[in-house]
Amino acid sequence: MAYDVDFTEVSTVGLESSPHAxxxxxxxxxxxxxxxxxxxxxxxxxxxxxxxxxxxxxSHILDEERGIVIASPALEATEFEVDGIRWAYVFYESGLSVNVLYTLAEGGKRAVGFKLCDGMDVPDELASFKFARQKSKLAGTIRGSYFVVKGEY
Incomplete structure (x- = not known):
């Protein structure tokens, strides 16, 4: 069952098992x-x-590009296309969000982004990344990092 995420009334629907729900x-x-x-x-x-x-x-892109395997179980995911960009998101029980931005046009931007929710530790598999901080009214402090995708997916 799909869940349309409401950003005015934040809900933990589908994320209840996370210690950082x-x-x-x-x-x-x-x-x-x-x-x-x-x-x-x-x-x-x-x-x-x-x-x-x-x-x-x-998971395939993470493994192929950097040999990264996320240890935490995935709770929710989504994939869609807007303005010629394919987006894929996975939200993990640990509080991690991974997204893939993949421009469909040749030579466009292609990257994997990591966001850590407020209060979670950096997972061991992402220890080599440096994370920048961003303030959000909805999420508190978000720590984010990314890498450029080189392959074709």
Whole structure:
């Protein structure tokens, strides 16, 4: 069952098993607000088992590009296309959000982004990344990092 993420009334729907459910819900709502304001797109997520193809796609890119395997179980995922960009998001129980930005046009931007919700530790598999801090009314302090995707997916 798809869940349209509401950024005015932040809800932990689908994220309840996370020890950082409130902060992760704020992070998810922050993403929903961004897509609504920039692209007029409604950000909807599905349980990870329903969106297994999205989770596998993101996992494949992480493994192929950097040999990264996320240890935490995936809780929710989504995939959509806006303005010629394919976006994929996976929200993990640990409080981590991973997104893949993949411009469909040749030579466009392609990257993987990591966001850590407020209060979570940097996962061991991401220890080599430096994280910048960003303040959010919905999510508190978000720490983010990324890398450029070199391959074709």
């Amino acid at each position: 409130e902060a992760l819900a704020g992070l998810r709502a922050n993403e929903a607000r961004y897509f609504k304001n920039k692209y007029a797109h409604t950000f909807s997520t599905e349980p990870a088992d329903v969106a297994a193809d999205v989770v596998n796609y993101v």
